[in-house]
Amino acid sequence: MKNIIKVAAAQIAPVFLDKEKTIDKACEAIAEAGKKGAKLIVFPEAFISGYPDWVWLIPNSKGAELNDLYIQLVENAISVPDESTNKLCKAAKSAKINVAIGMHERNSETSNTSLYNSILFIDEQGVIMGKHRKLIPTGGERLIWTQGDGSTLKSYSTSAGKIAGLICWENFMPLARHAIYELGTQILISPTWDKSPNWLQTMQHVAREGGLFVISCCMPLKMKDIPDDFAFKKLYPKDREWINVGNSCIIAPNGKFLEGPLEAEEGILYADIDLKQIIAAKRMFDAVGHYSRPDVFEFNLKNR
Numbered sequence: 001m002k003n004i005i006k007v008a009a010a011q012i013a014p015v016f017l018d019k020e021k022t023i024d025k026a027c028e029a030i031a032e033a034g035k036k037g038a039k040l041i042v043f044p045e046a047f048i049s050g051y052p053d054w055v056w057l058i059p060n061s062k063g064a065e066l067n068d069l070y071i072q073l074v075e076n077a078i079s080v081p082d083e084s085t086n087k088l089c090k091a092a093k094s095a096k097i098n099v100a101i102g103m104h105e106r107n108s109e110t111s112n113t114s115l116y117n118s119i120l121f122i123d124e125q126g127v128i129m130g131k132h133r134k135l136i137p138t139g140g141e142r143l144i145w146t147q148g149d150g151s152t153l154k155s156y157s158t159s160a161g162k163i164a165g166l167i168c169w170e171n172f173m174p175l176a177r178h179a180i181y182e183l184g185t186q187i188l189i190s191p192t193w194d195k196s197p198n199w200l201q202t203m204q205h206v207a208r209e210g211g212l213f214v215i216s217c218c219m220p221l222k223m224k225d226i227p228d229d230f231a232f233k234k235l236y237p238k239d240r241e242w243i244n245v246g247n248s249c250i251i252a253p254n255g256k257f258l259e260g261p262l263e264a265e266e267g268i269l270y271a272d273i274d275l276k277q278i279i280a281a282k283r284m285f286d287a288v289g290h291y292s293r294p295d296v297f298e299f300n301l302k303n304r
Helices: 019-035 063-075 083-095 139-143 168-172 174-182 197-210 231-235 276-281
Strands: 004-011 040-042 098-106 115-122 128-133 155-158 161-165 187-192 213-218 242-244 246-251 257-263 267-274
Touching (some): 004 019, 004 213, 019 040, 019 083, 019 267, 040 187, 063 098, 083 115, 098 161, 128 155, 168 174, 168 197, 197 213, 197 246, 246 267, 257 267
Parallel strands (some): 040 098
Antiparallel strands (some): 004 267, 098 115, 213 246
């Protein structure tokens, strides 16, 4: 494996609640990043097929409206594998690039009608390596997504390095982070809906704490990206342009921004990362190495 690797963060909007068109847009971004020599491309949280921002707007008493939105959300979600994942795998193989993409995932092992907030990992040969299901949805998200478990806290060895993922506010969970560090992760993939300055500070802290690279990828979404026939759109202020400005970024193990934050525009961020920086970062502090103190602390991950 080369020490210096080009990675990418795709700060692009989905085609809202349209799985087929969103997959096509993802495949275009995968092809573009591959042509530019990137070995890894990361997409936002719930990219397929859009973040359900109505959970923060519509009260749970509006059952009929919520039912209609949930039906559309499930119908545009992913079962692993399905035709949509086949298209993504073909695109990854053609571009010779590893892909990590956020998605609404059906619980296809049982009823096929509950949803997880998941990351799908595909290698540069077009093979599905695995998926990670968000451990705990935040606030209103709990009306949409069910909880994942520790069995999907894994890392994957790729041509870009050893990668793993935590979704949005999972990154605030100290033990979840510790599990990722213990896996020897070199690149932490952090798809998110959080665009705030506090979030960016957290990402910088995590990069320093873990001594790893962090790719935080957030969905840029404008009012015009949501079709007018979605009634919840009227609940936003009339003069609002951006629902989410993105602020995706790529951060080095010393906490410095390599690229981004990219604000209020769509685009693909690229950065050349040097994996030797991980070794340098851990000379002074290695959370799961010389700073771990196993004689004092004991860590166990269930369902691994």
